[in-house]
Amino acid sequence: MAGILDFAPAIVLLPFVSFLVALSVGDRLPKGGAFAGIAATAGSLVLAIATVLTVAGGQTYDATIYTWAEGIDAVDLTFGVLIDPLSAMMLLIVTLIAFLVHVFSLGYMNDEGETGLPRYYAGLGLFTASMLGFVVADNLLMAFMFFELVGLCSYLLIGFHFREPGPPSAAKKAFLVTRFGDYFFLVGVVAVFATFGTAAFAGSESFPALAEAALNGEASVTTFGFEPQTWFTIVGLLVLGGVIGKSAQFPLHTWLPDAMEGPTPVSALIHAATMVAAGVYLVARMYGFYAISPTALAIIAFIGGFTALFAATMGLVKREIKQVLAYSTISQYGYMMLALGGGGYVAATFHLMTHAFFKALLFLGAGSVIIAMHHNENMWDMGGLKDKMPVTYYTFLAGSLALAGIFPFAGFWSKDEVLYETLIHGLGGSPLLLGAYAMGLLAVFFTGFYTFRMFFLTFHGNPRSQTAEDPHGVRWNVKGPLVVLGVLATVAGVVNMVPIEKLLGIGGIDFLHQWLDGGFEGLTAHHYADLIPYSSSYIGSEATTVAVGAAVSLGLALAGSGLAYLLYNVPEPIRHTDRLGRIKAVLYNNYYQDEYQVWLANGVARPLARVANKFDGGVVDGVVNGVSGVSLFAGGRVRRIQTGVVSNYAALLTLGLTALLLAFGILGGWFV
Amino acid sequence: MIIEALIAVTFLAALVVFVAPDEYAGRLAAALSALPVLGSLWMWAQYDASGNALLGGSIAFETDVVWLTLGGLDLHWFVGVDGISLPLIVLTTILTTLAIVSAWTPIVERQSQFYGLMLFMEANLLGVFAALDFFAWFIFWEAVLVPMYFLIGVWGGPNRRYAAIKFFVYTNIASLVMFIGFIALVFGLGDSVSSMRLPEIAQALRAGELGAFAGLDAATLKTVAFVAMFLGFAVKVPVAPLHTWLPDAHVEAPTPVSVMLAGVLLKMGTYALLRFNFTMMPDVATALVVPIAAIAVISVIYGAMLALAQEDLKRIVAYSSVSSMGYVILGLIAYTTYGVGGATFQMIAHGLISGLMFMAVGVIYNTTHTRMVGDMSGIADRMPVTAGIFVAGAFGYMGLPLMAGFAGEFFIFKGSFESTVHAGMPLFTATAMFGIVIVAGYLLFAMQRTLFGPFSFDGEYEITNAPFHDVAPLAVLLLLTIVLGVAPDLFFGMIQDAVNPILTGGGL
């Protein structure tokens, strides 16, 4: 079928071409190669839409397009494209966000007279290409390779302003922390190869399928002396390491707030569509492998729930607008992990999508604000921007409502389903899940609070600084993307209105469920639903459960937002969080997470290295030099025999001869 | 005859350059060194052999004539290549040319001697990788040291005398130990071999025709010889704790020499380990798997930790070579297609990348006249191209996918993880793999402190973009690294083909 799906590789290649263009001749192009990037991402977007439509038509695509290393008497290592509902949806999201970010960059970078634009657009292009490659990857190795390239691009873009001290350090931290996660991921990849002899995602010979078969005793795989169940859990957790790193889950979340040093559009790209999304997407991609391991699922869920709450609390007290958004990102991805761990595959995907929209929106909105504020990000210097930048204001409002999970904005639906899935499976006999659910629920309140604290501080009240008095205007290339995303953030929820369906009994409006039920055998939501080790039970009936769950979460969200409204929607807001005292200090310092990690690097690794160095110079090399020293000393002694006095020579000569004579005489028994 | 032609041409080139006047020497040497490059590429294009040269595979470009007879053993002039040696020959020729070009700036005195010695070394290196008779091989093997000794000693840094003599004596003693070990094997084989041709000896050993010698029964003799040869080669590789000559040599040596040292000379050790220990005595190797794997892991982690402690960019790269070579050992002991093949591939990959890194450091040094991380910052502001390539090379060193380093390392990890020689291999592998985190650590720190941040440099030198002929070799190497990373099969195919025969039989 030489269908549109055969052009899937082009989706990846177009941004790559723009990368090459911007890198090679970017400085000779207008706008530093921006248009190349826009054109490329637009092309990818079009292709992605076409792809989605085709997939909607029931087609899927899985083909090996390049053999990276052909094994002789060994497995081949290949690159392939896997297009199924999940990847198609993700392609759409990524290309859309990337396109909008490119457009927005015109306003944020070009209009602000940044230098080094070719480098910037080259980075964006490569970033997009890597992420798209990761999305369409049809096996774990290819996924890992593009996963790493994503990491590289984040390094390059976060460190874009390399002449300042901050960005390079942040970039280094981002790469290093995620590298730490990727170490486990790589071990996992190798382990998957060693266990199953393949790393394919789809098909009967894919490793999730083989793992499932192995558990049912239908296939035999190398499990290195473990129970298959245990070994699969171990492998799954190894791969999870990469996820935790990239998706900034506890305890590897520390890099993400620092990554705010990068240009804001890049932050939008990183948080909404590319790097951070990659982790969650990976779990969804190989969900069939996690679904068979209760332990892995439980751990994912708990990490997710904890991160959601943990990050939300830190978001409460931040001063910079981007910092708040950063922690909200961490927290939101926590929700997705929670859903995945809680068996809510669809919910997670759903939240991934909605979050992509409203978080991109919020970041771009923040970018717009930052332009207006002449790159001052401190919310306490803002205020009263409401009337000066209405477009930004309203779109930002939509985004905030979505983030807070207020009905009927997109965030509400997805977050509600996340919590709902977790709840019912928790009730189904998994107290751990209930715990995670509780944390998620609590986080909803905080989310509402910090979101609107940010919102009111930024837009309402009186201007608290000169720049806030008359902010710098923004042009179409900023407003356009905001509007698009604003609409999406508002309405995207319709694709999966499960509560409505459940409550009003309107069938068939859970489009996303149906969507994700398509595609490859073994990669469908149904299949996963059969796999997950949870049973569901309800508070009373299913409908009541839905209602209760929705009501509770919505209530909490409203409560949080309301509190923020009371405290901060005043002309002269004061720093109420100071009342928290010590707690605020703890929160503001992110629970001293960075401190201990920096300590691990500088307080443990480096001294250890220095000790090793001393040992190497002193002992190991000392032995080497010692040997030569000893021989030279011996030489110095030996030559002393040569006194220079000929009589001594005669004496020594005689002695030597006599010694020989005596020795041999006794030996040979001459004197008997 | 192409191999003889290659070696002869290089020797002649060395002679010509040695007597050429200084002002042309550099250009002349570069031009002449292009001939072997073409030759080796032609060989690569024409390569038609298959299998392992030592284990009965067909040998490409073979020549075999008797040289002299000693104690009933024929010494042959026996050269030829297989899938293992050919990539290394290509690497050698290319790297030499690039190193010569990169020498144009830093080498200012006694140039004709310098370039002559470089070419002389290249000729011997080609001999090392092409020779299939032990004696011819050993003569080339030792002859490589002589030019290296001068290159470090004459054109090196302030402490060059110590470094040169240390390198020279240390590696020579190592060769001696190895030599004794091998000769013991030959005696143990007795009449079952009639010459010192490696294939003959390898096949005899794998066929278990080793007898007792010097009061040692066959098994003990084999183990002793294995250990002796392993130690001898381990110094060259180098493997911790026999590595201490390396940092001194690297720090003192001028850039192009470091490039050759890290790029090719270290590979002599791993190549010899593969050809001798692991091809000829797989049974002993697998019996000693735990200590060998342990040594590999220690080299990786310990080397990386040492690199983390360094302030001198060159020392950083030098120690990270120790770390990377540890991976190679790990791959060799795995006895899987991906393990041994990956190790061989990693030799090429590391040759390119370490060459790239040393050259990049050299280019920075040419302008700043310092290599100390603390002495400069924000260099990228003044020399963006160099900085860009430096960053790319550094990421290559960290094993960034689609660059040669990742291919080599991943092959090794995969191969050694799934290796069946010992139940602990997955654990060893996982431990060694942590090196990829540490390497990222020290390279990122070094780059952040030297290349990025606000520009500051407390030296009287004007810091500007490097001349084209300094940057060009870097670009070429970067390109090659990426090409090999995207299409490893350019070499990996023939490598696997030559490696697979090692993995079966011979007491495995």
Added chain:
Amino acid sequence: MVPPEYYLLLSAAVFCIGLFGILTRRNALLFLMSVELMLNAANINLVAFSYVWGNVTGQTLGLFTMALAAAEVAIGIGIILVLYRNFDGVDVTDATTMRW
């Protein structure tokens, strides 16, 4: 007749006297004389055992030895002469410019 062992003992004694002289005398000339004693110790053996074995080989060599001894002395005196010139003295222990 005198048993041959006696000749051996005699020659050994002479030889040892010569050796003793070499070890104790610092005067080059006396050194030379002591060497002569050693040579003559050998001559005793040669001549005596030539008689014991009833062939003249030993005696012939004895003659040669005497000649060689003379030649040696000739060279020796020459060297001692230049020694005297350069180190103004014939004490063999004076010449120690080269050592170790």
Added chain:
Amino acid sequence: MMFDAVVLQSEPAAAWTAMLPAILLGLTGLALLGIDTLYPEETSNTLLAGVSAAGSLLAFGVAAWFLVAGTGQEHTGGAISLFRDTMVVDGMSLFFTLIVTIVTAMVAVASYDYLSDHAHRAEFYSLVLFAATGMTLMSMANSLATVFISLELASLPSYALVAFLKKNRGSVEAGLKYFLVGSVSSGVMIFGISLVYAVTGSLVLGDVAAALGDTEMAGVLGVGVLMIVGGVAYKTASVPFHFWAPEAYEGAPAPISAFLSSASKAAGFAIAFRVFVEAFPLGAIPAGVDWVLAFQVLAVVTMTLGNFAAATQENVKRMLAYSSIGHAGYALIGLAALTAGGPNGDVLGASMAHLLVYGFMNTGAFLFIAMVEHWGVGRTFEDYNGLATTAPIAAVAMTVFMFSLAGLPPFGGFLSKYALFYSAIEAGFWWLAAVGAINSALSLFYYSRVVKAMWIESPAQDFEIQSRPVGLYAAVLFAGLATLLLLPGFGPVIETAQSVAAALF
């Protein structure tokens, strides 16, 4: 007793010619004296050097021709023995003649420049030639008597040559020490010979061996044998009779140091090999008299002492002197690794081949020093700093000598040393080979110090080289070339050596 004369006449005329090389050398020496007497005033240095070089080269040519033609070897009817078996011409004697003559030739050519401003050149050349005659005779001596006489014939001129620089304290001191130690050693040796004669009643090596079987005076024989070992040790500069060597080599004129350390040493080994193999064969010797063990001890001690002492010298010439002691230790393996019924031909042959290669590389090294002395550069390592910049060609040659002496490929010294150790292992003495190997590894350190000084160090004071001594250059370059070519060309050498050595057993 008239029989000697009678025998001489009754000898077939052809047999005479077998000694041609020795005779040629002797005649050349006489001719030089003749020239000197004809032109007492203006004896041309060129003429003298030319004649002596020509004479020794002629002798070399004849010996080589004999060797190729197979004179005195199995396939042409075996060894040619003369004068009632007191002299014998066979492959081995010819082989050593080759070494002696070629070294003599090189020394003669080199002396041309070295003596350019000295008096008494004719004496110098003729003494060299007479000593060389003695050395060739040593390689032919087949009776303890001829052994002793030829040895003295080689030694006496050497004493004079070492002390040749009469105004130079070093030279005189060297001569003195060489002479005193030498005379003592010859005293010891002749006494040993007399004891052996006392036991066996014969001096011809073959007869001695025959008479060994039924002796009850094993003790006396043992003492005699050990004393002969002493005499040999003196000639080959082995412990404990090596004490003269460092001073003699350091103090003597450099060409003479080359001459003694190469040719004289080789000749010493010639008699050692022949005497112990022929007169005290392992089969016949009484169990108590284990001279192989003695040589094993000497070999180990000698090579170790030589190398260790050389490692810390400041004076290049003295370092070379010690290194030549070390090499004597290596060569002694040829005797130390002999076994009844072992591969003795290989062992002895390997040792001979090593002596040949050593003849080139060591002579070359000393002649390089002669060149440096000729230039008036000092003798210490520091004085050699930066020589490569002023005299690169000669420096390359010296580098070749140093690495070859260290046994480094790709030079002749590597193969000869390898062959030596290999044959030792072959004979079962792998520990001897191991000691040798360790020692040569250590030796690399001090040899490379010379190289380091010449190439790596920068000259302390930049001296101007006024002259390019033709003779010295010719000799040094010839030696260097030979050292290099002896790697690919080692095959015929080792094969000849081992075949002619095998003929002894």
